[in-house]
Amino acid sequence: MRYLFDHWDKVSSKIKKSPRIFLFFDYDGTLTPIVSTPEKAKLPSKVKKSIKRLIKSPKFRVAIISGRSLRDVKRMVGLKGIIYAGNHGLEIAKPRKALKNSPLKTICIALKSGLGHIKGIRVENKGCTLSVHFRLVRPKHRILVKKIFYRTLRPYICSKSAKVSSGKMVLEVRPAIDWHKGKAVLHIIKKKKTLPIYLGDDVTDIDAFRAIKGKGISIFVGGPKKNIKADYYLKDTFDVKKFIERLLLL
Ligand SMILES: [Mg+2]
Incomplete structure (x- = not known):
């Protein structure tokens, strides 16, 4: 696993070349640091502002896929113009x-x-x-x-x-139905011509990394880990914030 910012030239040129980017974020541990109780995991205001700017750009679409309930993740983020998926993606697909x-x-x-x-x-x-x-x-x-x-x-x-x-x-x-974050990602992007980028910090995100393999860019949040297969890693939620800010400069 490679550190994303060490390969920024390569990644950023890929992003620049793609007319449309679909950004997928897990919530807890990716956009917000892990805290003692789920209610305390507030979205940092700077991150919120940057995401708001991202959605305004025609190049980016943003989806947040969380293990939380759909209602809960929507309430925690509180932004319009985002695709939300709760319960690891179960709540967009509604099987x-x-x-x-x-x-x-x-x-x-x-x-x-x-x-x-x-x-x-x-x-x-x-x-x-x-x-x-x-x-x-x-x-x-x-x-x-x-x-x-x-x-x-x-x-x-x-x-x-x-x-x-x-x-x-x-x-x-x-x-016990065959559904996970990876299937949710593919369901959301469907056949749209876009470059998917997925950021997540936990084992449930691995399905999504696998789903976009060869199609997009997977980024694990939390340092390099041997047993997790992702294209790149970021160290922590602070790096994620930096990543979003770098996207805004492209
Ligand atoms: Mg997480």
């Missing part, structure tokens, strides 16, 4: 039929009753998916959280009615 039979509600109740006694735990039902946040749980109790989580989910995983994944201090449950 309704599969979701109707989703056992998420039952799972949510089971998780709340199983985990409720652990201090700092937060079970969040996001409609199409649910998240168990344990950042505020004392480190020595985190193993217990995972144990209870997987014990509760085992029957659903076995019957292929739910899928689980884990991110930074969060465990997630989604309906």
Whole structure:
């Protein structure tokens, strides 16, 4: 993985040559630093201003794809003229039929009753998916959280009615349908002739990196990582801010 700014000449000339650029951003950990609770992850005002300027340019389109619910990510960003996708992209595509039979509600109740006694735990039902946040749980109790989580989910995983994944201090449950951030990206760009650029910091973003392989530019946020395949990396959310500002100068 190469550091984006070390190869800026090459990347910027590719961007300059493309008449249309589709920028995809993950939210938490990409546009905003990771903080103790999801409510505190405010979009820095400078970043917001730069994105606002980007959308005004006819060259750029912007989409934000988050693990948050659609309503939540829209509220956190609060900008018009952006494509928003919540629940890892499930909420733009709305594969309704599969979701109707989703056992998420039952799972949510089971998780709340199983985990409720652990201090700092937060079970969040996001409609199409649910998240168990344990950042505020004392480190020595985190193993217990995972144990209870997987014990509760085992029957659903076995019957292929739910899928689980884990991110930074969060465990997630989604309906077992074949959908992820990568498919959401391809769904959004469809056949449009544009250069997609995707920025993300977590394992759920890898599907998107893979989806645009050979078609666009994938950028991992959080330093070089051996097990993650992306075209380039940026060190942190501060670098992302710098990247957006550089785009505005092109
Ligand atoms: Mg993220």
